Amino acid sequence: MELKTxxxxxxxxxxxxxxFDGHHSDEEVQKGGSILMxxxxxxxxxxxxxxxxxSDDAQIAFERAVSTYNNAEDGNTQTKYFLNGLxxxxxxxxxxxxxxLATKLKEMMEADGLVEQEEKLLEVVNEIAAA
Numbered sequence: 001m002e003l004k005t006x007x008x009x010x011x012x013x014x015x016x017x018x019x020f021d022g023h024h025s026d027e028e029v030q031k032g033g034s035i036l037m038x039x040x041x042x043x044x045x046x047x048x049x050x051x052x053x054x055s056d057d058a059q060i061a062f063e064r065a066v067s068t069y070n071n072a073e074d075g076n077t078q079t080k081y082f083l084n085g086l087x088x089x090x091x092x093x094x095x096x097x098x099x100x101l102a103t104k105l106k107e108m109m110e111a112d113g114l115v116e117q118e119e120k121l122l123e124v125v126n127e128i129a130a131a
Contacts, residue, residue, distance in 0.1 A: 007045040009085035011065035027111035098129040
């Protein structure tokens, strides 16, 4: 599986960030789904071509993202996909929207109370957004 759309890239960023501390908590998964659905709805990112943005579209994006994450050769490859996804989102949606996504990622990563390692990841996201 590969990332094919903007929504796929956002989903991958969410999956990567949510698991950066070593696990995906239920709170992070729920918050991540909400972030993805909100972004997809706002930017009308219809994945299945049926003319509306709904949970089917989010499911497609998450399935591609999780498959890409799980099938990556190693952690370095997962990180490469994450960084490439951030740059692609910035290119397509602009610096301001990437900064909004960074704020939402921070909220998601704080949902499980484990944020020490994730702070470094957020610094990278914010640096890319600010550049």
